[in-house]
Amino acid sequence: MHDSSGDASAATAFSRTEIFAALLLGCVALMMLGLQPVLLGELVNRQRISLEGVGVVAMGEIFALGLGVILAEKVLPLGRLRETAAGASLLLAGVNLLTLLAKGDLACTLVRLLAGLLAAALFWITTMVIVRSAKPDRLAGVFLTLQTAVQAVVALCLARWVMPAFGWQAGFVAVAALSLLPLTVLRWIPLRLGLHAEAVKPSLVSMRGLFALLVPFAQMCAVGTLWAYLDPLGQAAGFTASNAQALVSLVLFMQLVGGSVASMAVRWWRAPATLAVGVVLFVAVTLGMHGLPAGRLVAFAVLCGVFGFGWLFLMPFHIRLAFDVDPQGRVALLVPAAQLLGSAFGPLTASFSVNGDQVGHVPLVASGFALLVGLSLLALRLRVPASTLRPSGAGQE
Secondary structure (H helix, E strand, O other), X not given: OOOOOOOOOOOEOOOHHHHHHHHHHHHXXXXXXXXXXXXXXXXXXXXXXXXXXXXXXXXXXXXXXXXXXXXXXXXXXXXXXXXXXXXXXXXXHHHHHHOOOOOOHHHHHHHHHHHHHHHHHHHHHHHHHHHOEOOHHHHHHHHXXXXXXXXXXXXXXXXHHHHHHHOOHHXXXXXXXXXXXXXXXXXXXXXXXXXXXOOOOOOOOOHHHHHHHHHHHHHHHHHHXXXXXXXXXXXXXXXXXXXXXXXXXXXXXXXXXXXXXXXXXXXXXXXXXXXXXXXXXXXXXXHHXXXXXXXXXXXXXXXXXXXXXXXXXXXXXXXXXXXXXXXXXXOHHHHHHHHXXXXXXXXHHHHHHOEOOEOOOHHHHHHHXXXXXXXXXXXXXXXXXXXXXXXXXXXXX
């Protein structure tokens, strides 16, 4: 039976150990993104960076990760993945330690930009394995859930035990040590990747490919906007500072639930229809947050839970949509970069709507990005025959 997950000649049957190794590399590469609130917050407290500069440092690292994935495909050799992983792991550990010596917004931004580029080399390997696997959309769901769980556990350990016991520097030392984990799985990183990936290069292919990438970009703009300002939005809704932090934990938990459900649903549900429902969901959540009167704490918490579930639930469908548009996987290779760039661009755009401590217009910015997802899906429907945008499990044994 036909499988729209990807071109049959391009997909390969990776072993479980090869998949485990690739996913571990990705978890290490994206780990810092979940730790930024904890570690960058400490840099602000220690006056290593300013409060105004913390956003630049955080967004700079995310931008570097997204652009780095694209650059990695252009400059890194497909036949030397193990050497690439080893070199990137060692250098990333060193750069994480170098952060302890950086002082000032510019110096810290440059160091974290370098860290983002090095992490991108690891994430590129993960992306290549996921996209060229037999069931890339399902594996993407598994990876997203796994890396979110890793971020949550490491953040909890650092905030509750490591940093209170050994000082703020211990946080970056711990991250540097974890950056060396890829060295333990080098022998399991696939050697065969270069044999079947050489013919599959990232490409927009056509306007359809552009719209297929605009969907994850705009969706993650909306997600990143709400996530970056969740704490002040919570406090504006009436939560105390400590309770607003609890909302972050709620969102992380619902991400795990959403990612777990998506890893099963993505094989059977139509990507365009599911993502269109996601547009309605995000617009409802953002408008609800904007219009909710202060003091409606339970309602705001419910909106945060729906936001967390939708966040990770929809991301595997970005891969599914890319394969529907281009079964060879050329567009799908660019999806992770589009997601990362959107995660950085959204908060950057929303920052222009913030006036002092007033963040009331931020949900409206997120709503605008969600509507852009809807427009992109509509453009895709007009350019792609409906028969090609079908669930990947349909008609399979």
